[in-house]
Amino acid sequence: MSLSKHRRVAFTNPPPPGTLTARHEALCYDPFEVRLIVFIFPLKSIVKPRSVSGVEMRKRQAAHIEAQPQAPGQPRPNTCCLCWCGCCKCLWNDDRMERSERQTCTKMDSIEAAEEQHPSLDEVLSWARSFEMMLRSLEGREIFQEFLRSEYSEDNLLFWLACDELKKETNPSMVDEKARIIYEDYVSILSPKEVSLDSRVREGINLTLAEPSNLMYEEAQLQIYTLMHRDSYPRFLNSSVYRDLLASRRRTCLDT
16 A cells, blocks of 8 residues: 555544544645545544633622621631732732732832941041952942943952852852852853953963862952952042042031
């Protein structure tokens, strides 16, 4: 039997009686012979989902809106399951809205509290005396990072912070993961955020990739620290970013 003849038998052989609840006929072309073949297949497993009409939906919602409020301490009734749209007065929906409002208020309070925390005049002046002190200050790092971003050298500070975090890690699996991420983000020549390291330091890092440790970037971190201290830090102290902040802190002290 040829392949074309076999296909005609498979397509046209009718199923046993009583097995079809619906019949769908379609036309297809035999790829080997130019003739039409009629095939039949059952649609018994295709079930149209039952939809809820708009009138029934409004009736269910109206029934819950007109329901008596739940007294405190009483168990909840079996509320409707059609409240995904949030348009009815179900008790779970009220609780959800109340939780959302509390979370929003908490977030806004945190943002306002963070905005109110400004470095003091003494702290801002200390940044001009010590580069190390500025890096250890959260506000100092944020201001310095803003300046580095304007010079397109923010990656130097991010690399230094990542290495500093790696030094504090003691979990071997986390050390491996963080060391790999630092290499891919800041050391690899394929990374758009590659930092400037000399060939000797880069070669030393490549030799320790097989067995990474939390101190494998210590020499590279020191090199980037020196670069920021000698190059970026003096320009930061003379920038408008630092001078405007210093003038603002002085005006605040005079007003108080």
